[in-house]
Amino acid sequence: MNQLILIKYGELTTKKDNRNFFINTLEKNIRRVLDDNVTIRKDRVRMYIECGDAEKTALKLQKIFGIYSIVICHKVNNNTEEILGKALEIMDKSKKTFKVVTNRADKSFPIPSMEFSSKIGGLILKNSNFKVDVHNPDITLTIEIRNNGTFIYTDEIKGAGGYPVGIQGTGLLMLSGGIDSPVAGYLTLKRGVNVECIYFDSPPHTSLEAKNKVLKLASILNEYSGHIKVHVIPFTEIQEEIFKKCPDTYMITIMRRMMYRIAEKYAEKIGAKIIVNGESIGQVASQTLSSIECINSVTNKPIIRPVACLDKLEIINLAEKIGTYDTSILPFEDCCTIFVPKHPVINPKLALCEDYEMALNYEKLIDKCLQNVEVITSFTEPQFEELL
Ligand code: ATP
Ligand code: MG
Numbered sequence: 493m494n495q496l497i498l499i500k501y502g503e504l505t506t507k508k509d510n511r512n513f514f515i516n517t518l519e520k521n522i523r524r525v526l527d528d529n530v531t532i533r534k535d536r537v538r539m540y541i542e543c544g545d546a547e548k549t550a551l552k553l554q555k556i557f558g559i560y561s562i563v564i565c566h567k568v569n570n571n572t573e574e575i576l577g578k579a580l581e582i583m584d585k586s587k588k589t590f591k592v593v594t595n596r597a598d599k600s601f602p603i604p605s606m607e608f609s610s611k612i613g614g615l616i617l618k619n620s621n622f623k624v625d626v627h628n629p630d631i632t633l634t635i636e637i638r639n640n641g642t643f644i645y646t647d648e649i650k651g652a653g654g655y656p657v658g659i660q661g662t663g664l665l666m667l668s669g670g671i672d673s674p675v676a677g678y679l680t681l682k683r684g685v686n687v688e689c690i691y692f693d694s695p696p697h698t699s700l701e702a703k704n705k706v707l708k709l710a711s712i713l714n715e716y717s718g719h720i721k722v723h724v725i726p727f728t729e730i731q732e733e734i735f736k737k738c739p740d741t742y743m744i745t746i747m748r749r750m751m752y753r754i755a756e757k758y759a760e761k762i763g764a765k766i767i768v769n770g771e772s773i774g775q776v777a778s779q780t781l782s783s784i785e786c787i788n789s790v791t792n793k794p795i796i797r798p799v800a801c802l803d804k805l806e807i808i809n810l811a812e813k814i815g816t817y818d819t820s821i822l823p824f825e826d827c828c829t830i831f832v833p834k835h836p837v838i839n840p841k842l843a844l845c846e847d848y849e850m851a852l853n854y855e856k857l858i859d860k861c862l863q864n865v866e867v868i869t870s871f872t873e874p875q876f877e878e879l880l
Contacts, residue, residue, distance in 0.1 A: 494531075494542045494543065494544065495542070495543055495544070495545065495546035495549075495564065496540060496541070496542055496543075496546070496564070496565055496566065496567055496643075497540070497541040497542075497543060497546055497549055497550060497553070497562060497563065497564055497565070498538055498539070498540055498541075498562075498563040498565045498636075498643055498645070499522075499538065499539040499540075499541065499553070499559055499561075499562055499563075499651070500537075500538065500559070500560045500561045500562075500563070500651070501514075501515070501518070501537070501538075501539070501558065501559070501560055502557070502558050502559055502560040502651065502652075502653050502654060502655065503558075503560075503653070503654070503655060510659070511536060513659065514558065514655065514656055514659055515534055515536070515539070517558070517656040517657075517658050517659050518539070518556070518558040518559070518656040519532060519534060519539065520658075521556055521557075521558070521656050521657060521658065521718065522539070522541070522553065522556055524718045525552045525553075525555070525556065525718070526541070526543065526549060526552060526553075527543075527544075529543075529544070530542060530543040530544075530549070531543075541553075546564040547564070550562050550564060550649055553651070554649065554650075554651065554652060555652060555715050555716050556651070556652060556656075556716075557652050557653065557654035557655060557656055557657055557681060557682050557684065557716065558652075558654060558655050558656035558657075558659075558684070559651030559652060559653070560651050560653065561648045561649060561650055561651050562648075562649040562650075562651055563634075563643075563645045563647070563648050563649070564645065564647065564649075565643045565644060565645035566578050566581075566582060566643070566644045566645065567641045567642065567643055567644075568641065568642050568644065569641060569642065570598060570601050570637055570641065570642050572603075572611070572612070572615075574642070575612060575635060575642055575644065576612060576615050576616070576619070578644050579592075579612060579616060579633055579635070579644055580616065580619060580620060582644065582645075582646055583616070583620070583622065583631055583633060583646060584630075584631060584646070587622075587630035587631050588622065588623060588630055589622065589623050589624065589625035589628075589629045589630045589631070590613075590616065590622050590623075590624065590625070590629050590630065590631040590632070590633055591609075591613070591624060591625065591626045591629040591631075591632055591633070592609040592610075592612050592613045592616070592632075592633045592634075592635065593609060593632060593633070593634045593635070594606070594608045594609045594612070594634075594635045594636075594637065595634070595635070595636045595637065596608065596637045597636065597637060597638045597639070598637050598638050598639045600639075601637045608635070608637075609635075612633075612635065616633075631646050632646065633645075633646055634646070634648075652682065652716070653682065654681075654682035654683060654684065655682070655683055655684030656684055657681050657684060657685070657686060657687075657716070657717050657718070657719070658684065658686050658719070659684040660683060660684040660685045660686070661685070661686065661763070661764070661765045661766075662685070662686045662687070662688060662762065662763055662764040662765065663680050663685040663686070663687050663688075663764055663765065663766045663767070663768045663796065664687075664688055664689070664690055664755055664758060664759040664762065664764035664766070664767050664768065665677045665680065665687050665688065665689045665690070665767075665768040665769070666689075666690055666691075666692075666751065666755055666767065666768065666769040666770070667689035667690065667691050667706055667709065667710060667722065668691070668692075668706065668770070669702055669705040669706050669709065669820065669822075669824060670770060670820055671770075671804075671807060671808060671811050671816075671817065671820040671821070672770030672771070672772060672775075672799050672807055673769060673770030674709045674712065674713060674770075674811065674814070674816040674820060675770065675798070675799055675807050675810045675811050675814065675816065676768055676769060676770040676796075676797065676798040676799050677689070677713050677768065678713060678716060678810070678814045678816075679798035679799070679810075680768045680796065680798055681713065681716050681717050682716075685766070685768075686717070686719055687713065687717060687719075687720060687768070688719075688720065688721045688722075688723065688762060688764065689706075689710055689713075689720065689721065689722045689723065690722075690723045690725060690754075690755055690758055691703070691706045691722055691723070691724050691725065692725050692727035692751055692754075693724050693725065693726060693727055693728075694727045694728045694731050695726075695728060696728075697728065697731070697825075697831075698824075698825055699824055699825065701822075701824045702824035702825055703724065705819060705820075705822055705824050706722065707722060707868060707871060708819050708871075709816055709819055709820065710722045710868075710871060711871030711872075712814070712815050712816050712819065713816070714871055715815075716814070720869075720871075721867060721868065721869050722867070722868040722869075723758060723762075723865050723866075723867050723868075724865065724866040724867075724868065725754055725758070725861050725862075725865055726861055726864050726865075726866075727751075727754075727861065729857055729860070729861075730747075730750050730852075730854065730857045730858070730861065731747060731831060733852050733853075733854075733857060734746050734747050734750070734831075734852065735831055737848070737851040737852055738848045738849075738851070738852075739848065740833035740834070740835070741833060741835055741836060741837045742837055742840060742844065742845060742848055743831055743833050743836070744777065744778050744831075744832065744833065744836045745778060745783060745786060745787060745836070745837060745840045745845060746845060746848060746849060746852075747831070748778050748783075748787045749786075749787050749790045749845060749849070750854060750858070752767070752787060752788070752790050752791050752795075753790050753791065753854070753858055754858055754861060754862065755767045755791075755793075756790075756791040756792075756793045757858065757862060758862065758865070759793055761862070765794070766793065766794045766795070766796050767791070767793050767794070767795045767796070768795075768796045768797075768798065769795065769796075769797060770797075770798075770799055771784065771797045771799075771800060772797070772799050772800055772801075772802060772804070772807065773800050773801060775804065776836075777836035777837065777838045778836065780838045780839070782838065782839045782840060783837075783838065783839075783840055786840040786841075786842050786845060787840075789842060
């Protein structure tokens with residue numbers, strides 16, 4: 493027999509005007525990860541999924557934003573005998589205490605919610621060894637009486653929360669191989685933003701493994717999105733120019749200003765409204781407030797820094813939760829780490845940056861980069877799998 497899953501929407505229920513758009517986007521995102529042979533029905537407060545294996549389906553649904561909770565439930569007709577029978581069948585006999593919570597959305601059902609909870613509670617007491625405990629029950633039996641039937645369940649699995657991916661516009665994530673930027677990407681996806689990634693690649697100073705590591709991280713983010721793309725920017729020439737012509741202390745600051753300039757142009761090209769990155773206040777010299785101010789001044793594009801105010805440990809906890817940590821800590825050099833000076837400036841002066849940049853023919857170099865972007869949309873190649 494087919495099993496039934498009931499989905500409770502996340503924050504989207506508060507956005508009344510856009511509700512249909514939210515729900516339809518959520519349905520699309522759900523269909524993308526589930527087999528074709530599921531049946532999905534939806535109304536303004538719930539979505540119902542009939543599927544072959546509810547446990548397996550629930551696991552996949554846990555990665556989809558816009559879902560508050562996932563309930564494996566049982567449907568019966570709106571009558572007391574059937575409800576009682578199903579309740580006794582699904583209550584875990586290894587547990588001792590219970591309480592009943594009824595939600596009577598179908599007002600044509602003659603018994604009010606509280607009264608019905610007591611009635612079913614009494615019948616369960618009579619027909620089983622369970623005891624009632626309204627404060628700290630082992631089992632909470634929930635009964636939702638709706639126009640289309642009664643839904644009964646005892647367990648509710650927490651969903652990923654947030655908004656369905658795609659209800660906001662596109663954001664361009666600066667994705668490095670580190671710990672922070674994949675977490676920043678995850679948090680941005682969670683707000684319903686369709687994330688595309690930009691990666692600054694500096695071969696031969698950075699290896700193919702470093703690039704594959706970024707692609708592997710993108711593939712993990714893709715489990716929460718389904719629409720991830722990685723735009724690989726050939727960054728070697730610009731980096732070498734900076735290395736040759738700018739003082740050591742300002743190399744990173746200027747390199748990051750170049751990254752922002754490129755990200756801004758590329759964001760315009762792909763229609764991304766924001767740039768996202770994994771900067772965290774004070775984490776390194778280029779992320780002091782003075783550095784952020786100086787680096788940020790090259791662009792008017794909004795820069796979102798989802799992990800700006802998190803401690804490294806908090807970011808690591810999130811990275812572990814979303815499954816990117818083990819890949820992020822693989823020891824491949826990133827373009828930021830290969831040219832690291834001994835004493836990077838922590839209070840960069842804008843006028844000095846501009847002076848040093850005059851020595852670089854950067855507009856031309858940036859245009860050249862942008863003409864040679866490699867776009868990657870498929871993450872199934874074996875080399876990413878072999879990394880771990
Ligand atoms: P992460 O911050 O992701 O752990 P990291 O610590 O190596 O990596 P930082 O030097 O802290 O990176 O850089 C700050 C942010 O700049 C990164 O989070 C990322 O958003 C962006 N960034 C750095 N290097 C690159 C790169 N090669 N390509 C794309 N974005 C990058
Ligand atoms: Mg970092």
